[in-house]
Amino acid sequence: MDKVIIARDLKLSYNDSELIINGISFHIDAGSFVFITGASGSGKSTLLKSMYGALKPASGSLVVGGVELASINSKKLNLLRKHMGIVFQDYKLVKEWTIEKNIMLPLLINGYAKNVAQQQVDKLLKHVRLNHQVGKYPLELSGGEQQRVAMARALAHNPILILADEPTGNLDEYSSGLIWGLLEGANKQLKSTVIVVTHHIPKNLSVNYRHLHLDHGGIREID
DSSP, X not given: OOEEEEEEEEEEOSSSSOOSEEEEEEEEETTOEEEEEEOTTSSHHHHHHHHTTSSXXXXXXXXXXTEETTSOOHHHHHHHHTTEEEEOTTOOOOTTSOHHHHHHHHHHHTTOOHHHHHHHHHHHHHHTTOGGGTTOOXXXXXXXXXXXXXXXXXXXXXXXEEEEESTTTTOOHHHHHHXXXXXXXXXXXXXXXXXXXXXXXXXXXXXXXEEEEEETTEEEEEO
């Protein structure tokens, strides 16, 4: 099976004096569903940031989609991100845009014709149970609804890799259930690799998953 992510002796830091991730090695197979857990401050979000190139390795190697992120240039990084869907903890929606335009953004970046992009947006809004909110702006929605918009945006272009940072951390039960269902569906139907940073792994998931745990700068697999 192809490996979509390979880390070798990976070290991550926001400054020279303190390593948050201290020399970890692991790999993630294409098409797998992976949870990354750990205490607050253990480096979960830091590791996820490195996977989409927002934080370069302090040392070691991090290969994502066959590309070494330790030495990637901005042009190649932008190309790589076209194959990713990213779900942020704070949504990162453009508040001046309607929810349709927010979802459409990755489709237009990936070169979809506008009419095709619109059809995909309409389909996704039904999928996340928000078709009744067409024309609304993010700040007119609840937190759970905003995260569902962010989820639809992440899935819009059928990404190979989905990275989600605490996607249900502050959500109501209904929105949480929808988000987990969408992530499972992307993994099973689109064969997307899904990596989720979370404090709590939900029960009753219908996918087989791996569990990686960060602790004191290291990483271990939990069966």
